[in-house]
């Protein structure tokens with residue numbers, strides 16, 4: 048699938064952890080959507096019915112949280128936001144209209160990808176912190192019990208952060224697939240072409256080609 052002079056972008060472990068996070072998040076979005084309105088409850092039939100979905104949602108959330116923790120420690124250093132990334136973010140409107148000449152060259156990740164990483168890390172904390180009181184209203188690790196008002200406030204924050212995370216995911220999937228062909232391959236089989244790297248991540252390309 049990959050040619051001899053393709054560049055290695057993601058190690059096997061990085062890809063596995065990304066897809067555990069990606070697929071568990073999709074499951075959570077789908078079942079969460081089903082719980083959000085009676086008219087959407089039919090979605091639960093895709094995963095074996097209402098009680099199965101209700102049982103699996105928090106456990107899948109635990110898997111998602113675990114994968115996010117591993118992803119965080121794997122990528123946090125590479126994702127630190129530098130001056131070049133701030134300049135990239137300032138010209139994001141040029142990036143959005145594919146006006147490449149007015150976008151500063153990106154390294155392995157551009158400023159937008161780094162911002163996505165940090166946003167998902169923060170949202171991941173919000174999901175688990177607000178999810179636990181709904182899952183275990185009687186208390187968890189000596190904290191609680193959580194009374195109705197607390198559980199309802201948590202539900203609201205859980206819901207709002209899901210809307211935000213869901214919108215970010217749509218942009219992420221769009222950019223990684225339709226908008227920039229050749230990107231998905233890096234996350235599937237680990238490599239990208241030289242031309243792709245030169246076009247989208249010129250500083251990283253330079254670094255990789257010595």
Ligand code: HEM
Pocket residue numbers: 056065068069070072073156159160161163164167216219220223224230231232233234
């Ligand atoms: C389920 C559908 C998903 C698809 C199709 C997808 C696709 C991709 C692709 C192609 C890349 C590589 C980008 C590159 O090489 O520059 C990537 C990177 C990444 N993905 Fe995903 N992803 C998905 C879900 C997720 C989810 C749910 C999360 C987090 C919770 C996530 C977090 C990341 C992060 C942090 C990166 C590295 C930075 C970036 O490229 O934005 N992905 N993803």
